[in-house]
Amino acid sequence: SPVATGSARPWRQVKRQTSQLRDSYDFVIAGGGTTGLTIADRLTEAFPEKTVLVIEYGEIQPTPGTFDPPQTVWGGAVIGQAAYWTFNSLPNPDVKNKTGLVLAGKTVGGSSAVNGMFFDRPAQVDFDLWSNIGGAGLKSWDWDGLFPFFKKSVTFTEPTAEVVQKYGYTWDMSAYGGTTPIYSTFPPFLWADHPIMRNAWKELKVKVQKECAGGFKDGLCWIPISENPMTARRSHAGIGHYAAVNTSRSNYDLLVRHQVTKITYPNGLDTGPPVVQVKSLVTEKLFNVSAKAEVILSAGVFNTPSILLRSGIGPDNYLSTAGISLVHHLPGVGSNLQDHSGPGISWNYTLPFEASMWPLPSAMLDPDFVANATADFDKIPARGPYTLAQSNTALFLSLSKMASSTLARSISTKMRQIVSAKTSASYLPRESRAHPELVAGYDAQLLALAKFYENPLAPTLEVPWATGTAARLIFLHSLSRGTVRLNLSSPLDQPILDFRTASNPIDMLVHLAHVRFLRKIYQTPTMQRYGAVEVAPSEEIANDDAKLADYVKDTMTFSFMHPCCTAAMLPPKKGGVVGPDLKVHGLKGLRIADMSVLPVLPSSHLSALAYAVGEKAAHAIIEEWDGKAKGKGKGKR
C-alpha cells in the first residue's frame, strides 16, 4: 500500500555548506531534478560502497499539487516563485514579435515538483521516430528498450470500484508494475461537465483507448496524475527519490543552493571524469568537486547546455563569438531546441445544463462548498475537487486521421522537398547553418517526421481536457528549431532562449488543420444538446487561411512547458551530443541524462519520460560499473 508521503515529510541529511562535503565522490550529479534524483536513488541503492553527490541550485520548497488548498480562488494556484526558473524567449518575428514564457523547477525535485502532474507516456511510434532519425544505434531506445523502465519508474494505484463506476476510468495493469515511491493514480473526483468533450470526441468517431501508457495512444485517453493516492499530495522526485530513501543511504549526499558553473578537464580530454566547478549561492565562493567514476549533467534543457557552453564545449563559431575558449567542438549543444506549442479555441453554451450536472467549477465560489472540499481533501484517502490536477482526459490524433489524406500527404511531400532541394538549412537558426552536422540531423528529422505525419497511429495533435468552454490545441511535432545561448553580459545567469516557433512555415499548415478539425465538435449531438456556439475563431476566420494563421499567432502558446532536445542523443555526424549510452561524444567520464538528450519531442508530456530516462540511465551506469568491479575480481555486490 502506498506510503503517505506529503510535502510535510521530514527532509534529513541535506547539505547546505561546502564544509559538509567529502573530499571526493564516486558519482557527481549536476541537478537534483526529475532525472537526476532518479539516477541518484538507483546508484546509491545499487552501490552502497560508492558515494553519490547531487548538486542542486534550488532549495527544498513547499511544492503543493496543482489545486491544493488553501486558495482564495480555486485554480489560482500560485506556487512559491522561488521554486521556479522563469524564462522569456526572444521576441519571435514569425509570431508577431511575441515572447514566450516558460518555467522550470528550481528546487529539489526539479520540474516534477512544480509541473501540472499530467502523467502520460509517449507512444511506440515516438521511439520508432527516434531510430528513424538516429539510425540503428538508437535501437536500444525503442519501445521494448524503454517500456520496462516506464513500468519500473512508477507505482500506479488503481481507483476504487466506486470511483470507476462514477467516472468510467479504464486502464490496463500490464502497463504498470513498479514499486518505487513515485506514485500515479486517477483522482477520485471529476467536474460534472467532464464527459461533454469525451462524448463529443466519441461522436466524431475517434478511437477510444482502454490504456494509453502501453505504447498506443492515438485516440481518446484517460490520463493518470502524479499524486499520492492516499493523501492526494503531489508525488515528485524530491520526495520519492530523495526524502523517502536517503535516511538509509549514508552514501547519498545532496547539496542544495549551489550552482554547477562549469566542468574542466585539467589533464586533457582523454583523462576523465571532469572536475566540477561549483558556486555557493550563499557565500558566492567557487570551489571544485571531483568524481572518481563519472559526472552526470542533469540540470535540465536550458541549464545543461549552459554548463557545457560555459565550459567551452559547444559550437565553435558560437563560442568564438562569445569569447569563450574552445575546449571541444560539439555543434549540437544548445541547438535543436523544441517545445510543444499551439493555439486555443473557445465556445459558449446557450442552453442550460441539466440540474444533475453538478458540481461545476463555479461551485468553488460558494464558501460552504469550498469548506467541504477542504475537509474532503484532508481525509485519508483524500477526496473532492482539490485532488484534481490540470486534466485527466486527452485526445491524441494523427494528421492523416483528422485532415484529408491529400492534405496530410501534401504536407509530408513539402517536408521531403525541402530535403531534396537542399534548402533545409535556411529553416535553421543562422548560426546552425554553418554546421553540416546540424543540417544533416535536421534533414534526417524532416524525412522521419514526413513518414510520421503519414502514419495514422502517430499523433500530431493533443487536446488535454478537464472542464469549461475553451481548449488548447497542442502541436506535438513541430518542425521549428530554436537555441539556448548564454547571457554573455552575465554568463552565470539564466540563458537566452530563442524558440523560433513557427519559423518553419509548414508548422502553420498543421496548426490550421488542427483548428479546423477541432471546430467539428460544435456539430456533435452532445455539444448541440447544450447549444454550443463558437466564440473563437469564427466561421469567417476559419475559412480563410491567412486570417486563421493570424488567429493562431494571436492565441499561440509558445511553450506547454515541454522543452527538450538541446543535447540530442544522435550520432556526431547528425549533430548529436550524446550516444545511446548517454556519454558525451568525445569526452571521458561525462554523461547527460535529462530531457535535453531527446532527439525530437515525443507525443507526450515529459515527466514520465524523464523518470524512465533516469531509470534507463541508472541501469546503464550500474551495469558498466558492476562490470568494471567484476573485471577487477571484486565479484558481484
Ligand SMILES: Cc1cc2nc3c(=O)[nH]c(=O)nc-3n(C[C@H](O)[C@H](O)[C@H](O)COP(=O)(O)OP(=O)(O)OC[C@H]3O[C@@H](n4cnc5c(N)ncnc54)[C@H](O)[C@@H]3O)c2cc1C
Ligand atoms: C510548469 C511546468 C508544468 C509542466 N507540466 C507537466 C505535466 O503536467 N506533465 C508532465 O509530464 N510534464 C510536465 N512538465 C514537464 C516535466 O515536468 C519536465 O520536462 C521534466 O520534469 C524535466 O525533467 P529534467 O530532469 O529534464 O529536469 P528538471 O526536473 O527540471 O531538473 C533540473 C534540475 O537542475 C537544477 N539545476 C539547473 N541548473 C543547475 C546548475 N547549474 N547547478 C545545479 N543545479 C541546477 C534545477 O534547479 C532543477 O532542479 C512541466 C514542466 C513545468 C516547468
